[in-house]
Amino acid sequence: MTTASHKIFSFHGGLYLDEHKSISTSKRIESAPIPAMLVLPLSQHIGAAAKPCVAIGDSVLKGQLIAKADGRVSVPVHASSSGKVIAIEKRHVPHPSQLKAECIVIETDGRDTAIETEQKGLANYHSLSTDELRQRIHDAGIVGLGGAGFPSHVKLKPNGHHIETLILNAAECEPYISCDDMLMREQAPAIISGLRIMQQALHAKNCMIGIEDNKVEAYAALQEAIGDSDDIEIVRVPTRYPAGGERQLIYSLTGKQAPSQGRPLEIGIVCHNVGTAAAVHNAITKGEPLLSRIVTLTGSGIPQPRNMHVLLGTPIDDLLEHCRTHKENIGRTMIGGPMMGYILDSTTAPVTKTTNCVLVTHQRDIKKPETALPCIRCGECADVCPVNLLPQQLYWYARSQEFDHIQDYNLFDCIECGCCDVVCPSRIPLVQYFRFAKTTIWQQERNKEKSDKARNRHELRLERLEREKREKRERHNRKKAALKKEPDQKEDPKKAAILAAMKRVKEKQVATHVSPSNTENLNAEQQSKIDEADARRAEQHKDKNGS
Numbered sequence: 001m002t003t004a005s006h007k008i009f010s011f012h013g014g015l016y017l018d019e020h021k022s023i024s025t026s027k028r029i030e031s032a033p034i035p036a037m038l039v040l041p042l043s044q045h046i047g048a049a050a051k052p053c054v055a056i057g058d059s060v061l062k063g064q065l066i067a068k069a070d071g072r073v074s075v076p077v078h079a080s081s082s083g084k085v086i087a088i089e090k091r092h093v094p095h096p097s098q099l100k101a102e103c104i105v106i107e108t109d110g111r112d113t114a115i116e117t118e119q120k121g122l123a124n125y126h127s128l129s130t131d132e133l134r135q136r137i138h139d140a141g142i143v144g145l146g147g148a149g150f151p152s153h154v155k156l157k158p159n160g161h162h163i164e165t166l167i168l169n170a171a172e173c174e175p176y177i178s179c180d181d182m183l184m185r186e187q188a189p190a191i192i193s194g195l196r197i198m199q200q201a202l203h204a205k206n207c208m209i210g211i212e213d214n215k216v217e218a219y220a221a222l223q224e225a226i227g228d229s230d231d232i233e234i235v236r237v238p239t240r241y242p243a244g245g246e247r248q249l250i251y252s253l254t255g256k257q258a259p260s261q262g263r264p265l266e267i268g269i270v271c272h273n274v275g276t277a278a279a280v281h282n283a284i285t286k287g288e289p290l291l292s293r294i295v296t297l298t299g300s301g302i303p304q305p306r307n308m309h310v311l312l313g314t315p316i317d318d319l320l321e322h323c324r325t326h327k328e329n330i331g332r333t334m335i336g337g338p339m340m341g342y343i344l345d346s347t348t349a350p351v352t353k354t355t356n357c358v359l360v361t362h363q364r365d366i367k368k369p370e371t372a373l374p375c376i377r378c379g380e381c382a383d384v385c386p387v388n389l390l391p392q393q394l395y396w397y398a399r400s401q402e403f404d405h406i407q408d409y410n411l412f413d414c415i416e417c418g419c420c421d422v423v424c425p426s427r428i429p430l431v432q433y434f435r436f437a438k439t440t441i442w443q444q445e446r447n448k449e450k451s452d453k454a455r456n457r458h459e460l461r462l463e464r465l466e467r468e469k470r471e472k473r474e475r476h477n478r479k480k481a482a483l484k485k486e487p488d489q490k491e492d493p494k495k496a497a498i499l500a501a502m503k504r505v506k507e508k509q510v511a512t513h514v515s516p517s518n519t520e521n522l523n524a525e526q527q528s529k530i531d532e533a534d535a536r537r538a539e540q541h542k543d544k545n546g547s
């Protein structure tokens with residue numbers, strides 16, 4: 001069912017921006033060639049990085065599990081083509097921090113041989129329980145393909161909440177990016193199938209698809225794919241940036257506000273991206289893990305902008321070469337759009353599950369950075385903020401590093417949409433300040449957590465040492481007392497027998513040699529002998545003297 005008359009709730013702020021989308025939508029989606037080397041980061045999602053389960057030198061097949069999920073909020077990684085593992089090491093990855101991260105590097109063999117999986121696709125998945133559906137989605141390594149990268153199986157768990165509405169985000173509001181638009185035009189039935197599977201997993205009563213009103217062809221394709229189903233509504237929302245922000249789209253479609261720093265789940269709504277829905281369809285009905293995605297290659301630095309179906313792990317350099325991009329003309333390469341994207345330091349970084357767009361700007365179009373001027377408190381930033389924040393206040397506290405105060409102004413509700421940056425007459429890079437403040441607060445919290453853990457460990461160690469000392473002392477005292485005590489045969493018969501034997505020997509010795517009665521007898525005998533000798537001497541003396 002499509003509803004032209006569905007009431008649209010208008011979110012606060014936002015901007016009407018030049019779209020620049022048509023430059024990449026004139027061609028159909030093209031398949032990128034298999035690269036000579038695949039670089040697959042272990043962390044392509046929010047949560048714990050996956051753990052490698054292959055070693056250097058192993059041969060791998062397309063679709064083979066090469067890294068296992070580590071914990072509840074984590075997903076596995078699969079080989080996106082066949083070949084040999086040649087390294088497991090830190091490489092450049094697409095990330096705002098520009099830091100290198102652990103990757104599994106596969107030298108491809110060009111044969112693209114797929115593994116025989118035990119998990120077969122199920123055209124009729126209705127017999128699967130919700131847990132089985134979620135497990136298959138997890139095992140396929142699916143994450144939010146809109147750019148956030150949150151593991152989809154976690155988002156499909158209602159955690160006791162009753163889910164009234166499942167929303168598919170088809171707005172794709174950021175300038176230049178058109179991968180979702182092209183996916184909807186060419187694979188609308190797969191998207192609707194994925195939507196149905198997610199609806200079953202969530203027991204959602206109804207479904208809505210929110211699409212910007214500039215995507216006429218995609219809208220028509222979706223309309224055709226849903227046929228006369230009356231529990232799916234396709235709702236067109238005004239093309240106003242950031243209409244595709246999760247909270248903004250939910251508000252536009254339902255008039256409901258997700259709680260500050262809470263999740264839409266708490267108001268009975270779950271929102272997924274159209275690309276994620278297509279990946280869920282492939283995982284459940286075909287048994288295919290997430291091995292590829294559609295990427296928009298666009299910008300003034302690319303001679304023929306287009307959308308490509310790319311194997312995960314393909315180096316961005318390979319894609320630029322395929323699009324005949326002259327490296328010497330590149331002024332700047334970004335991942336994502338101009339509003340929420342980030343600059344890429346090295347184009348050796350690979351395409352990951354969250355890479356929706358590679359935006360290359362020609363050197364001639366790079367403007368010199370302008371010097372920021374002091375804030376004049378004009379309030380224009382607050383007027384355009386779609387979250388109703390006070391960016392000038394946030395800026396003030398971020399600049400003076402008053403991180404306690406900044407949180408009172410809901411810093412963590414900021415979606416970093418960049419609207420405030422665009423309108424600021426003083427050209428203050430506000431979003432940079434907000435990112436800096438968020439990163440510093442997270443770092444401080446991590447440090448505090450670490451020092452709390454270290455202190456607890458230290459206190460537990462001291463307690464253990466004290467306990468061991470006490471126990472040792474008690475053992476020693478018990479031993480001493482036992483030695484003093486008459487041996488108890490019942491307690492230690494061996495010891496008692498030895499002591500009794502020793503006692504008997506001692507008694508015998510005493511009786512034979514040193515008893516007081518013996519001593520007395522010997523003394524009497526000796527005495528009488530002495531007496532007799534004395535008497536004889538006296539007699540002899542008398543005879544000698546004649547008396």
Ligand code: SF4
Pocket residue numbers: 374375376377378379380381382391392395423424425426427428
């Ligand atoms: S738009 Fe810029 S100058 Fe105006 S209040 Fe906001 S930060 Fe200050």
Ligand code: SF4
Pocket residue numbers: 381384385386387388389390391413414415416417418419420421430431434
């Ligand atoms: S970047 Fe943050 S503060 Fe600025 S307009 Fe967007 S949400 Fe508001």
